[in-house]
Amino acid sequence: MAVVSREAQVSRAPIVRVSVNRILLWVVGLGVAALVVWRIAGTAARGLYGPDIWIMQTLNGLVQGSMYALVALGYTMVYGILLMINFAHGEIFMIGAMAGYFVLNGFHQSGLLASDPVLALLLTFVVGMGVPPIVGVLLERIAYRPLRRAPRLVPLICAIGASFFLQQAVRLLFGIRTKVYPTVAVLSGSWTVNVGGRDLRIQHMSALIIVITIILMVALYLLVRKTKIGKAMRAVAEDKEAAALMGIDVDWVIMITFAIGSALAGAAGVMWGLWYKQVIHTVGFIPGIKAFTSAVLGGIGNIPGAMMGGLFLGFVEAIAPTALDISTQLKDVISFGLLVIVLIFRPSGILGEVLSGKKA
Amino acid sequence: MKLLSVVRAGIRNGLIVGAVAVFIVLIGMVQTFAKRYLVSDLTLSTVILVAFGLAAGALAAQQVSRNTTQLGSKVLAAAVSGLITGVMLALLLLVVSQVPLRDVLVNATPEMVAALSFGLPLSGAALLLIGLSVVMAVLAVLYGLLPSRVRRALLEGIMAVTLIGIFWEAIVGLDVSRLVMKFLGVKAGKVLPLPAGLGLLILVSLVTYVWRAHPQSNVTVRRTGEGLRRYVSLVLIAGALIALPFAVGLFWSQTLTTIGLFTLMGLGLNIVVGMAGLLDLGYVAFYAIGAYAMALFSSPASSLHIGLPFWVALPIALLFAAISGILLGIPVLRLRGDYLAIVTLGFGEIIRILALSDVLKPYIGGPQGIMETPSPFFFGIQMNDPRYLYYLILAACLVVVFLSLRLNDSRIGRAWIAVREDEDVAQAMGINLVAAKLMAFAIGASFAGVGGAIFAARQGAIFPMDFTLFVSINVLCLIIIGGIGSIPGVITGAFFLIGLPEVLREVDEYRILAYGAGLVIMMLVRPEGLIPSARRRLELHEAEDQGELAAYTVS
Numbered sequence: 001m002a003v004v005s006r007e008a009q010v011s012r013a014p015i016v017r018v019s020v021n022r023i024l025l026w027v028v029g030l031g032v033a034a035l036v037v038w039r040i041a042g043t044a045a046r047g048l049y050g051p052d053i054w055i056m057q058t059l060n061g062l063v064q065g066s067m068y069a070l071v072a073l074g075y076t077m078v079y080g081i082l083l084m085i086n087f088a089h090g091e092i093f094m095i096g097a098m099a100g101y102f103v104l105n106g107f108h109q110s111g112l113l114a115s116d117p118v119l120a121l122l123l124t125f126v127v128g129m130g131v132p133p134i135v136g137v138l139l140e141r142i143a144y145r146p147l148r149r150a151p152r153l154v155p156l157i158c159a160i161g162a163s164f165f166l167q168q169a170v171r172l173l174f175g176i177r178t179k180v181y182p183t184v185a186v187l188s189g190s191w192t193v194n195v196g197g198r199d200l201r202i203q204h205m206s207a208l209i210i211v212i213t214i215i216l217m218v219a220l221y222l223l224v225r226k227t228k229i230g231k232a233m234r235a236v237a238e239d240k241e242a243a244a245l246m247g248i249d250v251d252w253v254i255m256i257t258f259a260i261g262s263a264l265a266g267a268a269g270v271m272w273g274l275w276y277k278q279v280i281h282t283v284g285f286i287p288g289i290k291a292f293t294s295a296v297l298g299g300i301g302n303i304p305g306a307m308m309g310g311l312f313l314g315f316v317e318a319i320a321p322t323a324l325d326i327s328t329q330l331k332d333v334i335s336f337g338l339l340v341i342v343l344i345f346r347p348s349g350i351l352g353e354v355l356s357g358k359k360a
Numbered sequence: 361m362k363l364l365s366v367v368r369a370g371i372r373n374g375l376i377v378g379a380v381a382v383f384i385v386l387i388g389m390v391q392t393f394a395k396r397y398l399v400s401d402l403t404l405s406t407v408i409l410v411a412f413g414l415a416a417g418a419l420a421a422q423q424v425s426r427n428t429t430q431l432g433s434k435v436l437a438a439a440v441s442g443l444i445t446g447v448m449l450a451l452l453l454l455v456v457s458q459v460p461l462r463d464v465l466v467n468a469t470p471e472m473v474a475a476l477s478f479g480l481p482l483s484g485a486a487l488l489l490i491g492l493s494v495v496m497a498v499l500a501v502l503y504g505l506l507p508s509r510v511r512r513a514l515l516e517g518i519m520a521v522t523l524i525g526i527f528w529e530a531i532v533g534l535d536v537s538r539l540v541m542k543f544l545g546v547k548a549g550k551v552l553p554l555p556a557g558l559g560l561l562i563l564v565s566l567v568t569y570v571w572r573a574h575p576q577s578n579v580t581v582r583r584t585g586e587g588l589r590r591y592v593s594l595v596l597i598a599g600a601l602i603a604l605p606f607a608v609g610l611f612w613s614q615t616l617t618t619i620g621l622f623t624l625m626g627l628g629l630n631i632v633v634g635m636a637g638l639l640d641l642g643y644v645a646f647y648a649i650g651a652y653a654m655a656l657f658s659s660p661a662s663s664l665h666i667g668l669p670f671w672v673a674l675p676i677a678l679l680f681a682a683i684s685g686i687l688l689g690i691p692v693l694r695l696r697g698d699y700l701a702i703v704t705l706g707f708g709e710i711i712r713i714l715a716l717s718d719v720l721k722p723y724i725g726g727p728q729g730i731m732e733t734p735s736p737f738f739f740g741i742q743m744n745d746p747r748y749l750y751y752l753i754l755a756a757c758l759v760v761v762f763l764s765l766r767l768n769d770s771r772i773g774r775a776w777i778a779v780r781e782d783e784d785v786a787q788a789m790g791i792n793l794v795a796a797k798l799m800a801f802a803i804g805a806s807f808a809g810v811g812g813a814i815f816a817a818r819q820g821a822i823f824p825m826d827f828t829l830f831v832s833i834n835v836l837c838l839i840i841i842g843g844i845g846s847i848p849g850v851i852t853g854a855f856f857l858i859g860l861p862e863v864l865r866e867v868d869e870y871r872i873l874a875y876g877a878g879l880v881i882m883m884l885v886r887p888e889g890l891i892p893s894a895r896r897r898l899e900l901h902e903a904e905d906q907g908e909l910a911a912y913t914v915s
Contacts, residue, residue, distance in 0.1 A: 025691065085698045102464060143880050153639055154883050156698045157840060160641070161879025164833065168873035172387035175466035285829075289709075292702060329717045336706035343699060344691050 029345055039324040049322060052198045057318045063206045063275060065314020066213035070268035071291035072298070072306040073220065074136075074261025080237040080301035081257055082148070087159035088139060089265060090288015091166035092132045096266025097279040098170060100128035101179045104273075108182035117186045125212070128270035129263040135166070136262030137255050145251070163288075171281040178280045181273040209271045216267055217307055220260070224303060233257055237301070286332065290317075293339040299349030309349065313338070362433075366424055370437040373420040374444025381412040381445055382452050387873070388467035391475040392866045397550075398525035399557035405475050407522075409449070409489070413496025416445040421501045434501050442497025446490035453477060453486055509569060517565030521557050528552045530863045535609040601754060605747035613746040615862045617818060620753035621811045622858045625835045626842070626850040627760045628807025633836070634845035634893075635773060636800035637780025639701040641832055642708025645688070646681045646805035648715065648827035650812025653677035655730035655822050656723075662730050663723045670736030674813050681809020682802045689801035693794060708832055715824040729823035733816045749818055756814065760807055764847055767803070776800055830872065834858075837875045841882055843889025852891055 043049075071093050078086045107113040107120040143162045147155040187208060190201040224230035235243040236253045244250050272287070273279050294313045298305025317335055321328045342349065384390070393404035420441035421434040453476045455461070461468040477485030503511065524531065531537055532548045541548060552560075605613040625647060632640045654677045660667035668676075692703050714720055716727055724730060735744040736752065743749055767773045775796045778786035787793050816822050834857065842853025857875070861868045882889065 085702065143884070146884055150883075150887065153637070153697050154887050156639065156701060157836075158880050158883035160701075160833070160836075161876045161883065163876070164872050165876030165880060168870075168876060169383070169387065172467070172870070172873060173465055177466075289702065289706065296699075327718055330713065330719065333710050333713055336710050339706055340691060340703055343695060343703060347695075347699075 025344060029341070032341065036324065039326075043323055043325045050196055050198060052195045052200045053322065054319075055195060055200055057322055058315065059202060059206055061315035061318030062311065063209050063314070064318060065294075065311035066209055067268040067271050067275075067310075068287065068291045068294045068314050069307045069310025070213060070216065070264045070271075071287060072294035072310045073217075073303065074265045075292050075295040076298070076300055076303060076306040077233075077257050077261050079295070080303075081233070081240075081254055082144070082155075084144070084152070084155045085159065085292065086144075086258075086261075087156065087288075088163040088166055089261070090284035090286075090291070091163050091170075092136050092139075092262045092284070093265040093269045093272070093287060093291075094279070094281065094284030095135050095166065095170065096128045096132045096262075096269025097273045097283060098174060098179065098269075098281075099131040099266065100124050100270035100273050101181055101279055102174075103127045104184075105179075105182055113182060113184065117184055121184065125267060125270055129266040132262040132266035132269070133259035136258040136265075139166075140255060140258045145254075167281050167284070174281075176281070178278050179273075181277050181279070183277075184274065187274070205274060209275060212267065212271070216264060220264070220303070223260070229253070229256055289339075290335055293335055293342075296339060297342055297349055302349070305349055363436075365427075366433045366437050367440055369423045370420045370440025371444055373423060373437070374416055374441035375448075377412060377416040377419060377441065378445040378448030382448055384408065384412075385449070385452060385472065385476065386465055386467055387870070388472070389870065391467070391469070391471040392869065394471070394475040396526075396864070396866060397552075399521065399552050400554035404526070406478075409476075409492065410496055412445055412449065413442050413493035414500045416441040416493065417497025417500030418504070420497070421504060431501075431505070434504075435498055438497040438501045439494055442494040443490065445497075446493030449476070449493065450486035450489045453489065454482065457482055513565040513569035516568045517561045517563075520564040521552075521561045524560060525552045525557065527863060530612075533609070534607065534612065536607040605750040610746060613750050615859060617746050617749050617753050618862070619854050619858045620750065620757050621815055621818075622835060622838060623757050623851055623854040624753070624760055624811040624814075625808050625831075626839050626854055627757075627764050627847065628804040628811070629835050630839050630845065630847070630850050631764065631767065631776070631807070632800050632804035634839060635768070635780065636776040636797060637697065638797065638800060639697055640704045640801075640804070641701050641829075641836070642688075642704035642706070642711070643804070643808060643835055644827050644829065644831040645708045645711040646685060646808035647812040647815070647831060648711055648824075649684050649805075650677045650681045650809030651816040651822050651826070652715070652724055652730070652812075653680040653809070654813035654816040655733045658817070659730055659733045661732040663725075667734070670734065670817055674810070677813035678806045678809050681812070682806040685801040685803075685805025686798050688805075689798045693797055705829070705832075708829060712824055712827055712829075715827065727824060729821060730816075731821040733820050733822065735817050735820065746818075749814070753814060756810055760810075761847060761851075763803075768847075772796065772799055833872075833875065837879060839889075841878055841890060843892040846889060846891050846893035849889050849891035849893070853889075 071089065074089050074092070075086060078084065078089070104113065104120065104124045107124070113120040139162055143158050144155055147158055184205075187203075187205045190203045193200045193202060222230075224233060232243070232248045232253045233256070235246065235248055236250055240250050243253075268287075269279075269284075272283070290313060291310065294309035295306045296309070297312055298307070298309030300306075313335060316338065317331055320326075320334050321331055324334075390405040390408055393408065396404040398404055398407060417438035420437040424434050424437040453473065456468045456476075457473045476489065478488065480488060503514075506514070528548075529550050532541075532550070537548075605616065608616070625643065628646075629640065629643050632638050632643070654670075654673050656662045656664050657666055657668045657676050658670055658673040688704065688707055692700050695703060715724060718726060720726070735742055735749070737743070738748070738752075741748065743752060775786070775791045778789065778791055779793060779796050783793060786796075815826075819826070838853035838857045839850050840853075841857065842851070843849025861871050867874070
């Protein structure tokens with residue numbers, strides 16, 4: 001009798017411990033949620049900010065979120081196919097921003113930006129989206145392809161190395177100086193809207209960024225859903241070997257995936273330069289992690305999820321410091337905290353399937 | 361037909377090496393090293409240019425030799441490859457000297473032109489670059505023809521001269537060398553003189569050549585005198601470690617303490633990454649927590665105003681780091697390897713942002729950090745001299761090495777390795793995953809915490825700027841290049857990765873670039889590291905060995 005009960009205890013012990021751990025986590029989670037609700041209620045009760053501020057912050061969040069979403073698409077597409085985090089994707093974004101700077105600055109000096117701003121901007125986007133795919137495809141060919149069958153930490157460490165290599169290569173080639181995007185006269189104006197008796201200014205630039213993002217997302221959606229290469233990409237993401245047996249050139253599809261992801265990141269880089277004006281070789285690091293967070297938020301491997309996740313993160317970042325009434329210095333802490341919380345409580349993301357746990 | 365494929369191989373390799381060469385020139389390496397002399401008038405930038413040709417030749421010859429053993433085709437491929445590389449460099453020289461590229465490429469300066477043209481007029485310099493490249497490429501093939509014993513002897517001779525040439529200024533500057541030179545009544549310049557360089561080359565090559573002639577005798581000696589030899593070498597190493605700070609002088613002692621701190625962190629991360637397989641990119645957080653705990657509790661100027669002595673604050677710092685390790689560990693327990701990496705990276709950044717922010721400024725000083733952290737007292741001696749601190753760090757390193765060795769063979773160590781290999785199987789074997797992972801985080805974090813605490817005491821003041829992501833990457837780099845899971849690997853890694861940039865100041869500019877490239881190359885070529893642990897090597901090359909085995913059984 002005594003022996004049996006002791007055995008039962010022994011076999012049960014680990015289960016009990018794990019569940020205590022989970023209960024503890026849930027208690028912490030609820031505590032955080034309660035704190036957030038309390039802070040928001042406090043801010044709302046005091047009525048510090050009028051509706052114009054909230055609309056303004058929402059718009060800023062949408063602009064910021066558009067850029068995160070475009071970068072997040074690259075993470076999510078590569079993860080969907082290779083099940084690896086392309087850590088260097090943030091640097092690809094930075095390269096897009098740099099390429100855009102050199103082109104736009106060239107047009108600024110030659111006068112094309114003043115005489116024909118539409119053509120100049122179009123060409124800037126073309127180059128900003130054209131250079132990153134070259135780097136992205138080379139990166140895949142040199143650093144990732146030989147490691148496809150390696151233990152899973154090996155490609156990740158390789159990607160981290162590649163990330164620092166690209167960042168430093170840009171610093172050494174193009175200098176450590178901060179690059180300032182020239183002002184585009186057509187886009188520097190704003191519309192004024194009257195909200196609740198106060199003037200709300202909506203910058204032309206924010207409209208441009210949101211419109212371009214929508215165009216690119218629709219184009220990507222059509223590409224993935226309606227074209228042959230899109231079908232091949234979905235097939236490879238589903239099952240590489242079966243896709244190869246069906247006559248799909250898997251290497252080619254992976255290359256195209258990297259190219260598309262890099263082009264989208266490059267577009268986001270040019271937008272970043274136009275919006276924040278300043279770019280430097282380290283500009284890709286934090287947005288890279290934020291975009292990864294967006295991809296996780298939306299459910300990694302899921303394309304509409306990455307779009308939603310990016311917009312959501314941008315929105316949270318813009319609203320949270322105001323809503324919680326805390327310093328904007330802690331903006332990054334909020335997004336990293338959000339990443340940790342999502343990974344713990346809903347690793348599948350808002351729309352996705354569980355990949356962060358055991359699968360693969 | 362065959363000739364065509366040989367030429368094609370040459371062109372292909374030439375283009376690849378040429379592209380790498382152009383990149384290296386454009387990041388400014390050649391002009392940076394134009395003032396660093398190796399032997400007499402030979403500069404490091406000349407060595408770099410020569411190396412391009414050698415690489416072009418060797419790679420082309422290697423590729424061709426897979427299909428043929430003919431000397432002619434090897435030489436042809438190498439010559440073509442060298443020609444292409446040389447032409448690319450020459451074109452770069454002409455373009456940079458004629459077109460103003462400085463607005464975009466910051467290193468395309470007259471200094472670059474000067475470094476590439478050896479003081480010759482442009483056309484002559486272009487021809488010289490091409491000629492040099494072709495000759496070196498062919499020489500690389502001829503070198504491959506030598507008997508392996510001669511090849512090895514020459515290689516070791518050249519390596520010895522290169523190392524001593526690079527470090528000459530440092531070696532001459534050591535306290536010991538000053539004493540020896542005074543005793544001998546000689547004076548040494550800043551550059552290794554040519555006769556000495558040649559003498560060294562011949563000496564080392566000859567010694568290697570003769571040594572390799574009797575590999576058997578070497579083994580027998582080791583067998584007969586195993587116990588005594590080990591004892592003697594241990595005593596010698598101990599003596600060298602104790603005498604080191606007074607032999608090398610103040611500056612190098614300071615460098616040695618830095619190397620020691622990174623060794624501490626490396627050994628800690630080695631437990632988390634190497635043994636338990638948890639890729640922690642926010643390792644600097646624990647270093648920061650250790651440093652801040654030490655500063656808070658020991659500095660009279662901190663917000664706590666306690667001013668505890670170092671030896672009391674040290675265990676507190678260790679405890680803080682270990683607890684934060686567990687606190688980080690709990691939420692990330694269930695995450696897969698790559699997610700864990702990103703979350704820990706975020707954690708490291710959160711700690712740094714919090715340290716910088718205004719929110720915690722009243723407690724830990726924000727960007728101004730915490731000043732007046734006292735240095736430790738040891739039996740009444742204030743250890744503010746790096747030479748004394750060296751002993752403190754040495755002692756800490758020895759304790760940590762001992763712990764690592766014991767952990768490696770212990771029950772928990774084997775549990776970590778099981779968890780790393782397969783969590784489900786490990787759990788089925790009765791390993792408590794939660795306990796094993798939390799233990800790894802806690803022990804790894806406490807090593808870093810001790811490192812941070814000693815760092816705070818050494819610096820006397822700490823700032824959030826000391827705890828950037830680069831520290832984490834630095835530590836990760838040294839354990840990966842040294843060899844994950846291998847204790848000698850970590851120590852060697854720390855010596856090279858931390859020590860070399862201190863010696864060669866010019867390298868500092870390219871440090872992070874080289875770390876990045878190093879990580880990529882190591883992962884592609886030798887994922888087990890330079891000095892791998894036996895177990896890790898077996899794991900990573902299991903597939904190849906099985907392949908070879910299969911090949912044998914088939915034949």
